[in-house]
Amino acid sequence: MAEEISVRALKQDDLTGLLSLYRQLVANDLPLSPVLAETQFAEILRRDGMTVFGGFAGTVLASTCTLIVVPNLTRGGMSYAFIENVVTDAGHRRTGLGRRTVQAAIDAALAADCYAVRLMTGAKQPGTLDFYRSCGFDMTKHGLEVRRIPPR
Template structure:
C-alpha cells in the first residue's frame, strides 16, 4: 500500500466531491458546471487555502482544508483554521487522518502560524483530534449558521 500526503490537484475535484459524501450525507450533490469549475479555480489560486489529501494507491481516501488567516495580534503572526476533515470509511482507524492533520500542522508552522483552530460538532471524534495534538480545554467555539442546518 502506497500512501502519499500532498496538495490536491486540479483534476481531482470529482474525487474530492465523492469523498465529501462521507462528510455530510445531507449535503446535495454539486454539479460540475461552469460556476463550480470557476470556484474551484479560485480556491486553487488562493495562496491561503490549502487542500490536503491522502492518496492511497492512486485513490483519494482522506482530505482536509486549512485556511491561513493574516493577523495583527500575536506579533502579526497568522493563524489557521482546519475544516472539512474526512476519511473514507474503508480507510478509518489506520492513522491516515492523524497523519493528514500532522501534515497540515507542519505547513501551518512553516507559514508562521501561532495556532490552528478546528471545530467539531461530534463528541465521538474528539479523541481522534486529541490524538492529532488538538485540545478541547483551550477555548469554546461558537457558531452562527446561515444555511438553516
C-alpha cells in the same frame, strides 16, 4: 503488499475524488452543480493561504482536509490557521492516513509561522474527538457561530 501512503496538496484534477469524500462528510448536503464545483475548487486552489490536502492510499484519494491561513495584526503579526472539512473514507479509517493528512496541514501552518491552528467540529462521537486529540488538538476555547443553514 500494503498500499503506498502519501499526502500532498490537491490539484484541479483531484476534484472528482474530493467530491466523493465530501459525500461521506455531510449526508444530505445541499446540491452542488458540476460547473459550480469546478469553479469553486479552482478559486480555492488560486487563493493565497488555502490548501486542500489529500491523503492517498496508492492512487486513491482517501483522506482530506482544508487549511486556511489568516494574516493577523495581533500576536506580533503571526498568522493563525483553521482546518476544515476533515474526512477519511470509511474503508481507510483507523489506518493512520487521516492523521497523516491532518498532520501535513498542521506542519504547513507551523511552517507559515502560525501561532495557533484551530479546528471546530460538530461531531459528538467519542472516537472522532479522540482522533482530533490524537492529532494534537486540545479543547481550549469555546466555538460560537452564526449559521445560514442548520448544523448537520
